[in-house]
Amino acid sequence: MQIEPMMxxxxxxxxxxxxxxxxxxxxxxxxxxxxxxxxxxQDPLQNLQRQFSALVKDFSKQLAALEKGFSQLLRQVVKNxxxxxxxxxxxxxxxxxxxxPKVRYTGLVAEAARDQQLDPALxxxxxxxxxxxxxxxxxxxxxxxxxxxxxDTARSLGIRDPFDPQQNIRGGxxxxxxxxxxxxxxxxxxxxxxxxxxxxxxKYGGVPPFAETQAYVRNVSAAYRETxxxxxxx
Numbered sequence: 001m002q003i004e005p006m007m008x009x010x011x012x013x014x015x016x017x018x019x020x021x022x023x024x025x026x027x028x029x030x031x032x033x034x035x036x037x038x039x040x041x042q043d044p045l046q047n048l049q050r051q052f053s054a055l056v057k058d059f060s061k062q063l064a065a066l067e068k069g070f071s072q073l074l075r076q077v078v079k080n081x082x083x084x085x086x087x088x089x090x091x092x093x094x095x096x097x098x099x100x101p102k103v104r105y106t107g108l109v110a111e112a113a114r115d116q117q118l119d120p121a122l123x124x125x126x127x128x129x130x131x132x133x134x135x136x137x138x139x140x141x142x143x144x145x146x147x148x149x150x151x152d153t154a155r156s157l158g159i160r161d162p163f164d165p166q167q168n169i170r171g172g173x174x175x176x177x178x179x180x181x182x183x184x185x186x187x188x189x190x191x192x193x194x195x196x197x198x199x200x201x202x203k204y205g206g207v208p209p210f211a212e213t214q215a216y217v218r219n220v221s222a223a224y225r226e227t228x229x230x231x232x233x234x
Contacts, residue, residue, distance in 0.1 A: 102124065105133065126147065
C-alpha cells in the first residue's frame with residue numbers, strides 16, 4: 001500500500017508563513033483609514049483567521065488519513081508475519097580433521113606412550129573418555145586437564161602444571177603404566193583403578209560394582225579397540 005505525501009511544494013508550513021506575512025503587512029487602505037473605523041480593519045484579520053482554521057482542519061484530515069494508512073500497513077505485516085531469518089550456516093569442518101584437538105596432541109600422546117611402553121591408541125582412548133581432549137577440563141571432584149589427574153596424584157607424579165598438555169599426558173601415561181604393572185597387565189582392572197582408585201579394585205578383587213566405573217571400563221575398552229582397529233586398517 002502506497003501512502004501519498006500530505007503536501008506538495010506549497011505545503012502547510014509554507015501556507016502558514018504566507019498568511020502570517022500577509023497579516024503583518026496592512027494594506028494601504030487600512031493604513032490611511034482612521035483608527036476609529038474598527039469594523040473595516042477587522043475584516044482582513046477575520047479572513048486570515050478563517051484561512052488559517054481551514055488549513056489546520058485540512059492538515060488534521062491528512063494526518064488522520066496517514067495514521068489510518070500506517071495502521072492498516074501494520075496490521076498487514078502482523079497478519080502475514082515477518083520474513084523468516086535465514087539460519088546461520090554451520091561452522092566449516094576442518095579438512096581431514098587436521099585441526100581437531102585429538103590430532104593436535106597426537107605427537108604428545110605418541111611420545112608419552114613410547115616412554116611408558118603403552119599403545120598410543122589406549123592412551124588416546126583414556127584421554128577421550130576423561131576430558132574429550134579438553135586441556136582445561138576440571139571435574140566436579142577437582143580432577144584436571146586432559147587425563148583428569150587429581151591434585152595429589154599430579155604432585156606425586158612430579159607435575160607442576162596439570163593444565164600443561166605435555167605434563168598432563170606424561171603424568172597420566174605414567175599412572176596408567178603403574179596400574180597395569182600392579183594388576184599384572186589386566187586392562188580392565190587398571191582402567192577401573194584409574195577411575196575409582198586402586199583401593200576400590202583391591203577391595204572388590206576386580207572392577208568394583210559402581211555403575212560409573214563399569215561404564216568407564218566398557219567405553220574406554222570399546223574406544224581402544226576401535227582406534228586400534230582403525231590404525232591397523234590404515
